[in-house]
């Protein structure tokens with residue numbers, strides 16, 4: 253018999269909702285904590301920059317039992333995703349499980365000798381402690397701003413300049429009639445640069461260090477989901493745990509794979525005019541493919557053509573008067589400086605002693621199936637397995653984690669097996685696939701199918717592939733199908 257547990261879910265974004273549902277479905281007593289006033293995480297309205305939309309097409313950014321509404325566009329806008337998450341919470345009555353405006357300030361092992369953790373909770377100026385049998389951490393990768401400063405910033409601000417993190421660019425009017433300089437080359441940086449250029453900025457300059465491959469929403473007129481999210485494509489990347497036969501097949505097909513990716517690069521160079529804009533990356537695209545691969549913000553190249561937006565390779569050196577001086581010596585007039593320099597990965601709620609067991613010196617996470625670590629008992633992460641379809645990934649790992657917590661995996665791993673697997677994955681990321689080290693190794697893309705296959709096999713799913721083999725090989729992960737695969741796993745209820 254599986255004993256009913258009291259489970260804490262920290263975070264009310266995509267992953268927190270998935271975790272709350274998975275543990276609630278199995279009969280556990282779930283208490284969710286969200287420090288904001290609302291669900292949604294990165295999609296919560298006050299946190300989103302104007303014009304934000306998903307990178308994933310809508311059929312890839314959804315839970316298994318709820319499609320996005322038909323009238324949503326292929327790439328929904330931030331407020332639409334936010335509304336979808338609310339509908340999902342309503343459908344499963346998840347609101348009753350969460351305490352909003354409640355920050356989990358810390359956690360420690362329970363003093364009463366029972367398994368589990370004591371959380372320190374802060375809400376409305378009050379601090380209290382509460383015991384839990386299991387903790388699901390769903391705090392995402394975008395909860396702690398990466399704050400950087402440059403010499404001369406105080407004087408720049410004193411003379412009227414504004415400096416902000418990308419997440420503070422929440423109103424296009426910030427840019428009107430201003431010289432805007434955006435630091436960074438990620439998707440948020442191009443989104444903000446385009447938004448500023450299209451909302452009356454006098455001039456927008458985007459400053460970034462390296463060219464990276466950017467995917468257009470349509471490659472040669474075809475939605476990128478039909479070209480890039482398939483087993484046939486995934487098999488061309490050097491995944492972990494390949495046996496001698498797979499390695500031999502990879503060696504034989506290497507020239508074909510090489511030609512495939514050079515073809516893709518040529519197509520991208522031609523379609524986007526990368527040479528003209530001095531934006532051809534140095535790294536082969538297959539070596540770069542990971543969660544950091546951005547999509548081209550609609551309007552980006554049009555704004556380059558019109559001259560409203562310009563790009564400079566380099567970074568900020570210092571502020572001087574009303575300008576930013578770049579490392580190449582160029583001075584760029586600046587009224588608003590937007591630092592699109594990302595977020596700090598981390599799990600600040602964890603005590604140091606445990607954080608050291610979780611994170612290697614080079615920032616790589618020690619997590620089995622991107623969720624648990626045998627040295628950190630009675631807890632696991634949901635949503636840390638980010639991907640190009642993170643909602644589905646979060647739901648898959650949430651379902652895995654509840655079974656792990658209950659000892660109900662068909663392949664319940666021993667501590668030794670987990671340690672060996674963690675070492676194997678660290679070794680693979682460091683030596684065979686450096687791109688997989690992005691975000692501390694917490695990215696399952698582009699290996700969506702392989703990751704889901706492992707989770708389903710662990711859960712003992714009777715079905716893990718579509719009956720239509722062609723669709724399975726040449727089509728994107730189908731959320732409805734994954735719903736049926738999850739339903740084919742052994743079911744149980746905690747008592």
Ligand SMILES: Cc1cc2nc3c(=O)[nH]c(=O)nc-3n(C[C@H](O)[C@H](O)[C@H](O)COP(=O)(O)OP(=O)(O)OC[C@H]3O[C@@H](n4cnc5c(N)ncnc54)[C@H](O)[C@@H]3O)c2cc1C
Nearest residue numbers: 263265266267287293294306307308356391392635640642
């Ligand atoms: C602009 C943008 C666009 C994106 N587009 C895509 C996309 O198209 N496809 C895709 O797959 N992914 C995309 N992502 C990645 C995105 O992060 C994930 O898809 C997903 O939303 C992550 O959900 P999450 O619940 O793991 O984390 P979050 O959404 O970050 O939610 C974490 C929650 O935890 C709360 N929290 C943190 N610490 C505490 C604490 N101590 N106590 C209480 N609460 C706490 C936070 O307030 C937050 O609400 C995008 C991200 C951004 C920023």
